[in-house]
Amino acid sequence: MxxxxxxxxxxxxxxxxxxxxxxxxxxxxxxxxxxxxxxxxxxxxxxxxxxxxxxxxxxxxxxxxxxxxxxxxxxxxxxxxxxxxxxxxxxxxxxxxxxxxxxxxxxxxxxxxxxxxxxxxxxxxxxxxxxxYDSFNVITTVLYEKRNQIISSVFIVLILMLASSLCMYSVEHEAQPAVFRNAFSGIWWSMSTLLTVGYGDIYPITTLGRIMAICIAYLGVGAVAIPTGIISAGFVEQYQRKSSISDLKDADIQEIAEVFVDKRYAGKTVEEMEEAQQITIFLVLRDDFSVLPQKNTVLKLNDIIIIRVEGE
Missing domain, CATH: 1.20.120 (Four Helix Bundle (Hemerythrin (Met), subunit A))
Structure with a gap:
């Protein structure tokens, strides 16, 4: 029970x-x-x-x-x-x-x-x-696989935010000391500008400050596009890998293909997989490593296997 x-x-x-x-x-x-x-x-x-x-x-x-x-x-x-x-x-x-x-x-x-x-x-x-479930698991898998690139892009955004806040504070503090009181006020302005939110509660009034704001706003468009592009590319890769073995067999594909190991196949050995699905596994891609498959190699969740469907 x-x-x-x-x-x-x-x-x-x-x-x-x-x-x-x-x-x-x-x-x-x-x-x-x-x-x-x-x-x-x-x-x-x-x-x-x-x-x-x-x-x-x-x-x-x-x-x-x-x-x-x-x-x-x-x-x-x-x-x-x-x-x-x-x-x-x-x-x-x-x-x-x-x-x-x-x-x-x-x-x-x-x-x-x-x-x-x-x-x-x-x-x-x-x-x-x-x-x-598979649909949501794609999101978590993409974020996990692209974590290093995402962290790097976030780090770039933080550096741009700190640099722009200090520059704007230096330029605007004398003109409007009540608004740009300290570096944190500049961080708030740079965050809303770099992330293209633009609340409008803090804004530059000097000519030099406005010129800098234009440049920083353009940088913000690129800063937001970097992690978006990384995640989008990850989604495309995952959906290409998510082709199931049954779909491959139904399509009668005889060439080499990549297959994403989901919960249905995780925990099975290479031998069990080959016998049950009538395929040949040539290589297992696991994290950042390539594993040469043995008969007793156990497949893990999120592995990518290089296979070929055997002919009838």
Missing amino acids: KEKIFNIIQIGDKSNKISRAFDIFITIIIVDNIIVTFLETFDQLSSFSGLFKIVEIVTVFVFCVEYILRIWTANYLYPEVTAGHARFKFLISFDGIVDLLTIIPAFFLSGFVIFRMLRVARIFHLFRLNAK
Whole structure:
């Protein structure tokens, strides 16, 4: 029974209809909770506060039950450690922290502001559900694979922001000391300019300052375009890799192809994969390494395998 419950509450198991129904149920509960949290902020709907409270209690109760079940079945999630250690690993894991933050606001809502702000964590609970499915997993995979390039582009933006803020402060401080009081005022202006937001609450009035603002605004267009281009290119690469093996077979492709290893194939050995799918695996691309496949090589999630579909 414990193992069955563990399999049911696992997210993203498309092969188990009960687990898939549980995912849909939890999604509905989370959406209902978020909608109620949103509607409670409207004074015009104060007459429905009783109904909102009931929905809040019911949904939080479901969250609590799910949280307890996940702690109880944690030894199946981490079978390599003891039951107590497995429960501790779940409690400090991302999923465990999100589950806890989902529950805490209901018990401390009238307390500190920080606990009321934690209600936003329920949205991350919804993200966690979506992240287990292929469509959302593409986004997380792209961000992970392009993390170095994204970090580099963000670093460039920060350097431009600091440089432009110091330059603008030096030029504008004497002309409007109440506006550009310190370097932080320049940072606020440079942020809104580089990111093309342009709030207009702080702006240069000197000729030199305006010339600099024009140049910085042009730099801002390029600064925003850099990470956007990196992420867009990553999406194109991922969708090209997401061609499933079944699609390749149906298309009767006989040449070499790249296939993205998703949850259906992760954990299988090269031998199992070749026999089940009637393919030949020539190479496994894993992170920044190329792995020559052996019969007992275990495929991992997000691996890229170079294959050829065997002819009929």
